[in-house]
Amino acid sequence: MKRRDLLIGGMGLGATLAMPRLAFGQTARFDRDPFQLGVSSGEPTSTSITLWTRLAPDPLVPGGGLEPRPYAVDWVLASDEALGAPVARGTAIATPEMAHSVRVTVQGLQPGRHYWYRFTVGDATSVTGRTKTLPDLRLSTGQVRFATASCQHFEQGLFVAYDHMVEDDVDFVLHLGDYIYGVSRGEFRHHTRKDVPVTLEDYRLRHALYKTDPHLQKAHASFPFMAVMDNHDALKDVDLTPEALAQRAAAYQAWFEHMPMAGGYTAGSRSIYTHGSLDFGDLLRLNILDTRQFRDNEDLCREAADPDYGFTIYRPACADVTAPGRTTLGAAQEAWIADRFATSRQRWNATASSVLFAPFAMQHGGDTFRYESSWDYYPENRKRLIGAMKETGLSNPVVLSADIHSNWAIDIPEDPDEPESAPIGSEMLATSISSGWPQPLDAPMKDNLTYNPHVHHYDSSQRGYMLHDVTPESWTTAMRVVDTIESAQAKVSNQARFAIEHGKAGVQKA
Template sequence: MSDLDLSAIHEFARREGGFSRRTFLAYSAALSALPGLAERSQGAVLRRATFAGNPFSLGVASGDPTSTGVVLWTRLAPEPLVPGGGLSPVAIEVQWEIADDEAMTKVVRQGTALATPQLGHSVHVEADGLKPDRWYWYRFRAGDAESPTARTRTLPTPAAQPDRLRFAFASCQHYETGLFTAYEHMVKDDLDLILHLGDYIYEDGGRPGHVRQHLGKEIESLDDYRIRYAQYKSDPLLQAAHARCPWLVTWDDHEVDNNYAGSVSAVKGVDSLALLARRANAYQAYYETMPLRRPSLPRGPHMRLYRKASFGRLAELLILDTRQYRSDQPNGDKPADLNAEALDPKQTMLGERQAGWLQASLLTSPATWNVLAQQVMMALVKRKRTAESLYSMDQWPGYAAERIRLVKFLAERRVPNPVVLTGDIHSNWVNDLRVDDRNPETPIVATEFVGTSISSGGNGTSTPKGLETLRDENPCVRFFDAQRGYVRCTVTPGTWRTDLVQVEDISRPGAPAIERASFVVEAGKPGAQSA
């Protein structure tokens, strides 16, 4: 499935008179069968494979932990930057083991998995039967090769009352425009979890004159996406962060194509069938690269990524997908006022099913802190574009009616201590969220922390243009800058502390990091205060 031949489907669409529902269903059914091949791999299985190079060149990772288990991930690729990763299209047996100690002398779980060519020789082990709230170490073996040993953990039991959760979140790591130095500092932070909120890769072609350079042209085929992920995963600082603790991941737009919306491309002339074909390739490569559970296995251009993780009764982490199900951006995706298109109640960021799941999860959550980990800014913030101040239609203001309904739901159902975590816009923000942020005299309902980019946009600035005007026009904004780095959060039953960590120079290896600013939210008192 390195490339999907659409000629027959386009011919069918032509006969049907366009992109009909029948066309879409036939196309989706054809694609949906492809990833399932990995579940019933046929042919030879190499039990003692030999490799021309290190098959664990892309490192190891863990993710989606529960109180009794965790997903262990690797992908065999002795030549990661060539199609097929330097492997023949046969299944390869991979052994895995989990131990109580870093020396791997006290093995508590072990088994065998198949790395199949249908899924890029990736491995997703759903290890279970582990003790809650516990650190473990794990590794893989294939043939005579052994992976690095990495660390992971389980979550507390659902009824537990943990004293503390410490995690970091990040987004937007453009390989070309800067080094991943933020991860070098993140691994020193004694974290329980890392959340990645999207733009793990960028899809554009290589451009000279940057810190580093993408391989090849803009990516579209499955091989293209696999190689691009492999180029990113080859970064040793990113590998080290994956090996330090479990990750919870979601995507944004650049994992497929900039500013796409559902099945609609932001590029004029690209029809929905072509975008869905590209999306199928992108989604499969994303699954192959991330420590995700089986329910996230893609079915053609469809992949369920919204899910939750409960850190006992301290925090409920709700991981959202604001790309796959959204309506097309209003106003041609150009900045606009909150006009009739943006306020259309039919406009949706989440889609009906995900929105219902989110409401049900919030209603039944027993947690002190309820966290919405998602991609685009939720605050209704006006930005100075030309002579007037306008809203971004790619963010929640473009879906203002749904956004107002969501925050109203949080307020009316009295959801305890909602906190929104956001990526996407290569800058740090701390925002008070009201049902309608245009009415600053109304009560604060939730707090939003927007994290800057790991590297996208190159070195930033602490004094972006228009800072004072932005604050004057948006009382909801408590802090804003455009540095590079990540966000570290320390959560206790009484307080939430957020530290905005700045890397001084992402073009220079080993650059230092500082705490640019810190904010605290008190339980039962929405709104952030400077620490």
């Protein structure tokens, strides 16, 4: 069962849980707003949406400042901003076992339209959020506008880029990972504790801190979010000690508790469904990959690394890297994405990867170095995906990626071993919301652009997001960057714009 298949188990239109209201604190009174972490929506389909909130009147203390008991939370979804025309309402139960988070999947909605929603508990009412369903699968879709974002380190700056995303009025946001950071590295503002989270309560407090950012809250309340995890959201999956597995389970549970996901997670589990697919009528199929949970060990070839080069995450590719069965997706997910390619009838087909998909070679000390976290350390898996694109005749493949805190526009070579070979698709890699890209990592990439002619743009100097406008005839990406991450009045501009023409692989300046 995949993440979006779980939508069918959600609450039906207008359904209400049959719970004794007083027994669950419906008459609760609060000295502080229990909705301090805002509201959010996600998992859109053409007829459903998942709504989220979490009760936490004191979000930066263990337990969020609530008694460890259930609370009944009323919700309403309406077709107007004033909530005067409700189409669904009900009651959900916020339990301490899930950090008093609430998620409700509302079904039976109209395709391609906005809805507004709100939560109430006792004498407290949340802000009103706005969301949107996907277009009707049976009809032609003229345009989709969405943003890709990633890598928001709380200590390194404000998440002010989200304000401009709201002004751009996107249909949804695709967050490609590093929603939180475990490591403390920055002086603009501070984590409440410097230590890396270990326990479930540690991770809950870290997520709560990030959710207090007003720019992030504004975006969550304005449009649906889809999200996957990258390495800073949880541990790298190579340590199988009992301590590491317990820490990973804590990270996964806290991540789920703070995301507008319909399902796919059981409390205490060391795995979570985060991959899935969205169809926007006949225009766009978006496949969202999980490149972290099921990958084979990336920590190879360490003995060949240069300790003075790229913090040793740039390394030569030793023989183990090219093992035929080596994978970053796992066999089940590989079969799933191949099926999504084969069954697509959409004009555009985007594949979301948290890390760089296209090859990038760095010449150093007479050897070719690669970035160990990218698909370059899983070359056989990449060849299998490119092979599936070719075999299925996939229409207009586009990869959306992040992780490197910089903006890239890339042609994906049909033969990754030959970067000058004809492109089979295009890749747009988005810069970070606030996380910097240090000079020891930046310089090797800048210095090696001439060896990578398929890379048309690389710039790590600015923070922001990518804005994608998709029509039947073209895909246009604006690299939206802010002039500062230290002021809420930051201005936004386009660092560059690139376009892809229907039926013509590869990017060009727009």
